Amino acid sequence: MSPEAKSEKEFLAGYKPKDYPSIALTADLVVFAVTGAVLHTALVRRGGHPFKDALALPGGFVGPQESAEQAAHRKLAEETGLDLGQLPVHIEQLATYTEPDRDPRMRVASVAHLALLATDGHTLPEISAGTDASAAAWHPVHELLDSDALAFDHTTILRDGLDRLSGKMEYTTVAARLLPAEFTMTQLRTVYEAVWNVTLPAGNFTRKMMPQLEDTGKKARAAAGAPAALFTATDRHIHPPLAKPRVE
Amino acid sequence: MSPEAKSEKEFLAGYKPKDYPSIALTADLVVFAVTGAVLHTALVRRGGHPFKDALALPGGFVGPQESAEQAAHRKLAEETGLDLGQLPVHIEQLATYTEPDRDPRMRVASVAHLALLATDGHTLPEISAGTDASAAAWHPVHELLDSDALAFDHTTILRDGLDRLSGKMEYTTVAARLLPAEFTMTQLRTVYEAVWNVTLPAGNFTRKMMPQLEDTGKKARAAAGAPAALFTATDRHIHPPLAKPRVE
DNA sequence: TAAATAGTGTCTGTAAGACAGTATAAA
DNA sequence: TTTATACTGTCTTACAGACACTATTTA
Structure with missing residues (x-):
């Protein structure tokens, strides 16, 4: 209870915000899920200008009482209709995009997030359009990245999201977030x-990953062949990393 | 509201920004430089409330016509008095901090940046306080992190900056950004x-790093001992990475 | 049985870690 | 010379990559 603390309290009580540049903050999402051995991302079809009818990442304004990560959670549910109470989802911050002219309407800074949805590898979670979009659907990522087809700078964000995930999979078990527990x-x-x-x-993959995972002792029911052991992920770092093969 | 009828050009000409939550955007800096084999960071002493007289990262508002990275450059010069025309500096985005109550005055989202200054390892660039601060000075990072001494969430940001740099040094030559060319x-x-x-x-360090660097053919003047070869950095990735020794 | 899949054994080449040895300079 | 520093050689161990082999299930 020093005099400084008291005067700071007084200062804050009488504080009036100074002028600062008006910049809107949004949370955008690079949502990944795997099916049929193909990485997919959830995209919405824009209902209005600008980039009308183009594909875009789901996202929206950060509310006055929530963090960007909380907004990303909320927007993921709103824009895709996913029931996040049922579906395990991993969200982490990716990067923030602040170029002054990235949205032609107004100054918008976008905090992009990476969202990983758990699937069994055969069925993608069903998604449906929210209010701002005319449709929401899954798209194969690697095909998509060959063409710069997304609205705004969203192709860049998607590529950054893929790079982040690709890199992090080398030294963590984050890939397990795309699978059931x-x-x-x-x-x-x-x-x-x-x-x-x-x-x-x-x-070789089995031998490398084995020490990074926890064996549940259970076995999966196999359609054919030997039953596979069921593992759970740990937060151990893979050391040395599992190197991504360089493209020849 | 009949967006169907309008072209995108007409739409933008008549566009009036809708209400969105008022959030100020700042660019903060984790500035690193090495001297005497010790990592230092540039901190300012706060001149006003809140956290008056506490240490804080340099930073300030992102202007209406600049990106966060440009603001980081500008603020680095303004708040430390460094002549960035003379001094090679590497700036990259770190992360964005958006907790609603991280600044008691108002809602502020901060895009943190990592800034690496080149030194010869013996002398730190001289820094002087800008307008908002009462002083600016270098502080040893590892000592500092033992005590949670910084204003706002800046200790977290500093730790994240150190973690980012530590990790990136394993698989890139970014460490060379803390040295002359x-x-x-x-x-x-x-x-x-x-x-x-x-x-x-x-x-072993020499053997591991040698293929990642470019030999200039030149030799450094040595005070004693054999003259050392002078290298320049490349953008090659170190593969497999140079592992940071785990602490025992 | 055959077919399919899971997991292990084994060999080879590369490289990290430990550390000794040699080379090149200044005092 | 001595001393200090820069590098290279060498040995051991670890592990990635390649791939064959065995084990365990279903049909």
Whole structure:
């Protein structure tokens, strides 16, 4: 209870915000999910100008009482109709895009987030359009990135999201966030192959990942072949990292 | 509201910004430089409330016509008095901090940046206080992080900045940004040791880094001992990475 | 049985870690 | 010379990559 604390209290009580540049803040989402060994991203079809009818990342304004990450959670539910109470989702901040002219309407800074949805590898979560969009659907990422088809700077953001995920998978088990809590080694390897757009030798992958995972002791029901062990992820760092094969 | 009828050009000409939450955007800086084998960061002493007389990261509002990165450049010059025309500086975005109550005065989102200043390892660039601060000075990072001494959430930001730099040094030559364009292997190793707060075996370090650097053919003048080769950095990725020794 | 998948064994080449040895300069 | 620093050689261990092999299930 020093005199400084008291005077700071007085200062704040009488504080009137000074002028500062008017910049709107949005939270945008790069949403990833894997099906059929292909990485997909959730995109909305824009209902209005600018970039009308173009594909865009889901997102929207950060509210006055929420953090950007909370806004990303809320927007993910609103814009895709996903029930996040049911579906495990991993959200982390990606980067912030602040070029003054990135939105022709007004000054908007966008805090982009990476969102990973858990799937069994066969079915994508069903998504439906929110208020601002005319449609919401899944799109294969690697095909999409060959064409600069997205609104605003969203192609850049999507590429940054893919790069972040690709890199982080080398030294963490974050790839497991694209799978159910318990998963087989083959499921995990399929996620790596989908995100990296490569094929990996199964035997060596198993040996490398085994110490990073927790064996549940349970076995998966196999359609054919030996039943696979079910693992859960840990937060251990992979050291040395699992190197992404360089493209030849 | 019949967006169908309007072209995008007409739409934008008649566009009036809708209400959006009022959030101020600032660019803050984690500025690093190495001297005497110790990593230092530039901090300002706050002149006013809140957190009066506490240490804080340099930074300020993003202007209406500049990106956050441009604002970071400008603020670095303004708040430290550094002549960035003379001094090579590397700036990259770190993360954005958006907790609603992180500034007691008003809603402020801060885009934090990592700034690396080149030094010869013996002298830190001289810095002087800008308008908002009563002083600006260098502080040893690892000592500082033991005590949560900074204003706002700046201790978190500083720690995130250190983590980013530490990690990136494993697989890039970004550490060279803390040195002049041409540097010796020992200088570079000293940077690694300062940032990671470890000691590294000189021989193995040389062998590992050699293929990542460009040999200028020139030699440094040595006070004693054999003259060291002068290298320049490349943008090659270190593969496999140079692992940071885990703390025992 | 055959077919399919899971997981292990084994060999080879590369590189990290430890550390000794040699080379090149200044005092 | 001595001393200090810069590098290189060498040995051991670890592990990635390649790929064959065995084990375990379903049909």
